[in-house]
Amino acid sequence: MNRNIFAIKNIIDKLKKSLTNFETFKFYINTYILSKFENTSPDIYIVSYPKCGRTWLRIMLIKYFEKLGYEILRHKDNSILHIKDMIVIKFEHDKGNWVPAPFHPKHIKFNKKKYGNKRVIFLIRDPRDVLISSWYHLKYRENIYKQGLTDFIIDELIGIQKIVHFFNIWYKNQQNTKDFLLLSYENLHNRTEDSFQKMLEFIGHSTDSQLLNKAIEDTKFNKMQRMESSGDLKEPWMKPGSNKSQKSLKIRKGKIGSYKDELSNDDIAYINTYMKTNLHPELYKLYKND
Numbered sequence: 264m265n266r267n268i269f270a271i272k273n274i275i276d277k278l279k280k281s282l283t284n285f286e287t288f289k290f291y292i293n294t295y296i297l298s299k300f301e302n303t304s305p306d307i308y309i310v311s312y313p314k315c316g317r318t319w320l321r322i323m324l325i326k327y328f329e330k331l332g333y334e335i336l337r338h339k340d341n342s343i344l345h346i347k348d349m350i351v352i353k354f355e356h357d358k359g360n361w362v363p364a365p366f367h368p369k370h371i372k373f374n375k376k377k378y379g380n381k382r383v384i385f386l387i388r389d390p391r392d393v394l395i396s397s398w399y400h401l402k403y404r405e406n407i408y409k410q411g412l413t414d415f416i417i418d419e420l421i422g423i424q425k426i427v428h429f430f431n432i433w434y435k436n437q438q439n440t441k442d443f444l445l446l447s448y449e450n451l452h453n454r455t456e457d458s459f460q461k462m463l464e465f466i467g468h469s470t471d472s473q474l475l476n477k478a479i480e481d482t483k484f485n486k487m488q489r490m491e492s493s494g495d496l497k498e499p500w501m502k503p504g505s506n507k508s509q510k511s512l513k514i515r516k517g518k519i520g521s522y523k524d525e526l527s528n529d530d531i532a533y534i535n536t537y538m539k540t541n542l543h544p545e546l547y548k549l550y551k552n553d
Contacts, residue, residue, distance in 0.1 A: 264408065264418050270364035272407040290341070295362070298340035305343070305353035307466060308378060311386035312359040312429050314396035316448040319482060320386065321354055323459070327478035331471060350466060359429045361401070365420040368428040373436040383440045384462060385433050388448035389550050390426045390542070391522035391534055397421060413530055423537050431543045447549065449519055455479050 281288035311317045321344060325335055328346050336345040344352040358371040398415045401408040408415065416422050437443035444465045450458045456479065460470045522531070538547055 264420055266364045266367070266420060269361075269407060269420065273361070273363050273405065276405050276407060293339040294341055298338070301339055301343075303338060303340070303343055303345070303351060303353075305351045305381065307350065307352045307382045307384065308355050309352060309384045309386060310355045310357055310378075310433060312388075312393060312426055313356055313361060314393050314400060315386050315388040316451060317354050317386060319484075320451065323478055323482045324352070326481050327459075327475055330474040330478055349468070352466075359425075361421070365425065367419060368425050371425075371428055371432055373432055373439060375436075375439050378440055380441050382442040382444075382465070383433075383437075384444045384446055384465065385437070386446050386448065387430060387546070387549075389519070389522070390423060390430070390538060391526070391531070391550075392448075392519065393426050394423060394534070395522050395525050412526060416530055416534060423534050424541075427538065427542050430546055431541075434543050434546055449549075452519055 277291055281291055309317065309320065324344060329335065333349060334347040336347050338345060342354040344354070346352075357374070358366045394416060395412070398408065398412055401421065408421070419425065434445070442465070444462065446458060446462060456472070456475060459475060459479070463470050526534070538550065
């Protein structure tokens with residue numbers, strides 16, 4: 264897909280949403296304009312490619328610290344999670360971001376000046392599931408992409424090449440950060456308490472198991488999906504997408520291995536071969552048998 268066309272469609276989609284919902288308009292103004300004037304230095308970055316589960320992780324963190332009695336300070340930049348008197352966490356897509364348009368893989372490089380003196384949690388997900396979730400998001404939620412999955416897979420800006428390159432760049436540069444934790448969506452899904460505890464230890468916070476389990480219970484997938492569908496999640500970015508269908512939900516499916524239900528055998532074979540050939544060997548080990 265042409266990057267300029269992507270940007271135009273993205274801007275048009277956001278303008279339409281802004282004109283029909285004042286809260287969405289305020290959100291975009293805060294996020295893309297006013298947030299640039301904030302001067303907040305994060306203690307920790309949580310970096311991920313889009314559709315790797317950061318929304319779930321963010322809400323779970325908020326629920327947990329609220330149950331502990333901490334005040335969550337609000338910023339114009341909604342990607343900042345500021346826990347008063349403790350820590351500032353920033354969720355970051357970096358050059359994996361789609362706004363206003365995706366970067367070409369050749370332009371994705373590690374920014375040592377920005378991240379070199381920071382602790383980084385790198386959140387990953389099976390690239391095949393990332394592809395499926397990305398396609399649904401851009402086709403049904405944002406109304407940007409019109410083609411089918413097969414075309415999406417090979418698209419340089421948003422397909423498998425981009426995802427693998429992004430994963431590799433960050434994994435190879437982990438030694439260039441102050442400290443680095445690899446966290447997978449799959450482990451968060453299957454071993455939520457254990458994965459969350461490891462993340463809290465990395466953050467530098469002890470775990471209250473009872474409150475953690477309550478936070479996990481509050482953010483189970485079916486509950487979050489019901490909250491999005493009913494409008495209980497007040498943030499504009501947590502509303503259903505442009506066509507209001509199940510396909511446009513941000514919290515759409517959350518299933519591990521959902522690519523098996525969506526992709527043809529030929530598409531799966533192509534992606535598997537690409538991952539085997541190009542994905543960092545240590546990362547490939549996590550997904551080669553799925």
